[in-house]
Amino acid sequence: MKKLITRASSINRALDQIGDKWCLLIIQEVFWGINSFNQMMAATGVSRGVLSNRLKWLQSVDCIQLKPDREGGKRMRYHLTKKSIDLYENALMAIAWERNFFNTPQLDKVSFNHLKCGLEFTPELRCRHCDERVLPFDIDYKPGPGATRDEREMKIRRRSSISVEAVPSKRMLYKNVINIVGDRWTANILALSFHGLTRFDQFHAELPVATNILSSRLKFLVEQDIFEQKEYQQKPRRYEYKLTEKGEVFFPYFLTLLQWGDKWCKAGNGKPMRLIHRNCRKTLHGHVCCSECGGRLKAREVTFAE
Ligand SMILES: [Zn+2]
Numbered sequence: 665m666k667k668l669i670t671r672a673s674s675i676n677r678a679l680d681q682i683g684d685k686w687c688l689l690i691i692q693e694v695f696w697g698i699n700s701f702n703q704m705m706a707a708t709g710v711s712r713g714v715l716s717n718r719l720k721w722l723q724s725v726d727c728i729q730l731k732p733d734r735e736g737g738k739r740m741r742y743h744l745t746k747k748s749i750d751l752y753e754n755a756l757m758a759i760a761w762e763r764n765f766f767n768t769p770q771l772d773k774v775s776f777n778h779l780k781c782g783l784e785f786t787p788e789l790r791c792r793h794c795d796e797r798v799l800p801f802d803i804d805y806k807p808g809p810g811a812t813r814d815e816r817e818m819k820i821r822r823r824s825s826i827s828v829e830a831v832p833s834k835r836m837l838y839k840n841v842i843n844i845v846g847d848r849w850t851a852n853i854l855a856l857s858f859h860g861l862t863r864f865d866q867f868h869a870e871l872p873v874a875t876n877i878l879s880s881r882l883k884f885l886v887e888q889d890i891f892e893q894k895e896y897q898q899k900p901r902r903y904e905y906k907l908t909e910k911g912e913v914f915f916p917y918f919l920t921l922l923q924w925g926d927k928w929c930k931a932g933n934g935k936p937m938r939l940i941h942r943n944c945r946k947t948l949h950g951h952v953c954c955s956e957c958g959g960r961l962k963a964r965e966v967t968f969a970e
């Protein structure tokens with residue numbers, strides 16, 4: 665099988681485990697308590713083969729576990745694990761971005777309340793040291809002890825031709841996020857853009873996939889208004905791809921994914937990258953806070969209500 669060698673990255677490792685639209689959808693369904701195979705098939709609309717492929721995959725990376733209904737029971741149900749429950753902050757940032765830029769009826773109906781202050785909130789990403797909001801270009805990236813290279817599979821999962829728009833589930837709070845992040849290369853390109861990359865050749869050097877794959881993903885990101893295409897050379901014509909405001913605001917989602925990858929998708933000698941928050945010069949630990957009281961949002965202190 666053909667391999668792809670790229671710079672070690674916790675975002676890519678996280679995406680290689682869960683960054684597939686069906687994996688992301690399954691995790692969301694299980695979060696809502698949908699935990700039998702048939703219910704999941706009805707919710708996602710995918711074939712039996714694709715669903716069972718993804719469930720096996722998610723079990724192999726310890727994001728889903730199969731447990732009996734009750735002690736000694738025969739009926740087995742799918743549940744989240746410690747690892748997938750820890751995607752909570754990432755899910756909050758997905759919700760925040762989706763709310764900011766899309767009208768998603770399922771999401772618009774839901775109100776999020778922080779029990780600690782009793783108020784409806786917007787999740788915000790703040791630095792644990794200085795408590796300031798974390799902005800994408802306010803970070804210095806330094807190589808960490810695990811700054812090596814990762815050997816990655818070109819293809820890891822069985823493909824499905826169904827689009828996210830066609831998914832019947834009513835519980836998809838961030839389907840636009842899933843539509844973008846659920847494509848592995850699109851998400852990899854976006855992650856690179858937060859490191860300041862803008863040109864085709866730069867992306868290609870870091871992500872040596874076929875050039876037609878890279879072109880189609882760049883085009884898709886321009887269509888989604890996440891990248892803005894600007895000409896920087898006339899002969900021959902060359903373009904660069906810069907993040908729009910919508911693209912920049914996507915950053916906290918990727919930072920929470922990076923932190924999750926650092927914690928749960930370890931390989932080798934430690935973190936591939938050290939992030940320094942320029943504002944306080946400390947190692948960056950972002951945490952997701954309540955816009956109203958500033959407290960860190962913990963799963964048991966947040967309620968969702970329709
Ligand atoms: Zn800071």
Ligand SMILES: [Zn+2]
Pocket residue numbers: 778780781782783785954955956957958959
């Ligand atoms: Zn609060």
